[in-house]
Amino acid sequence: MLPDELEQWADLYAQRLVRLAYTYARDYGHAEDRVQDAFLKAYTMQHQYRSERGTLFSWLAKIVINECRMAYRRSWREKVMEILPERATESTEEMYLSNVSAQLVYQAVLELPEFLRTPIVLHYYEDLSVEEIAFILAKPAGTVKSRLWRGRARLRHMLEEEYDEQSHSSIEKLS
Numbered sequence: 272m273l274p275d276e277l278e279q280w281a282d283l284y285a286q287r288l289v290r291l292a293y294t295y296a297r298d299y300g301h302a303e304d305r306v307q308d309a310f311l312k313a314y315t316m317q318h319q320y321r322s323e324r325g326t327l328f329s330w331l332a333k334i335v336i337n338e339c340r341m342a343y344r345r346s347w348r349e350k351v352m353e354i355l356p357e358r359a360t361e362s363t364e365e366m367y368l369s370n371v372s373a374q375l376v377y378q379a380v381l382e383l384p385e386f387l388r389t390p391i392v393l394h395y396y397e398d399l400s401v402e403e404i405a406f407i408l409a410k411p412a413g414t415v416k417s418r419l420w421r422g423r424a425r426l427r428h429m430l431e432e433e434y435d436e437q438s439h440s441s442i443e444k445l446s
Contacts, residue, residue, distance in 0.1 A: 277314045284328055285310075287397055288335050294381065294392045295339035305342055309334040325406040329399065333407045336389070379429045387422035390415050 285306060292302035292309075313320075313334050320330050380391055393399045393407065401419070405412045 274314070276317075277310060280310060280313070280327070280331065284331055287328070288331060291332055291392060291397060292335050292339050294388060294396075295336070295343065295385075297381065301342070302339075305338045306335055309338045312338070325403055329403045329406050332393070332397070332399075336407065375433065376426070376430065379426050379433070382429065383422055383425060387418055387425060390418045391422040391426070394419055 288306045288309065289299070289302045292305040293299060296302045296305060309331060313331055320327065324330070380388060383391065389408065390404050393404045394401070399407070401412050401415050404415045408415065410418075
């Protein structure tokens with residue numbers, strides 16, 4: 272039986288933390304394992320949590336990121352390259368196009384280098400403020416802002432290249 276506090280953390284934050292861990296592990300099973308490891312570590316080290324430094328989610332996110340990095344170091348030879356598709360409950364054309372666009376953007380985000388990917392994921396997918404991200408990454412807020420700007424610029428460039436490639440291949444098929 273889980274202690275009540277640990278169970279509350281899991282209910283409140285597990286889904287968000289698994290999404291965050293997935294950006295590192297790129298496998299939902301491994302992401303869930305990293306989150307479980309992080310919950311156990313956080314529970315045993317909860318006396319170190321200081322609310323004046325940030326929210327509980329920020330503290331847990333930092334632990335999850337560290338767990339993901341440690342797991343990557345342990346198994347650096349094994350990289351999971353396959354990305355699981357989003358589960359769709361409806362099959363309308365608009366939803367399909369929206370999902371394809373979101374998947375293209377998410378795939379592009381996953382291709383960013385870690386130092387640009389992490390702030391993008393935390394800001395846009397986890398809705399964290401620049402200050403919370405700065406705490407998680409132990410970087411100044413200005414560094415986080417510049418990495419967000421550089422990450423967006425790199426994403427824009429990657430997506431424009433993808434669009435240009437698709438346009439050229441469509442035109443060639445018509446010719």
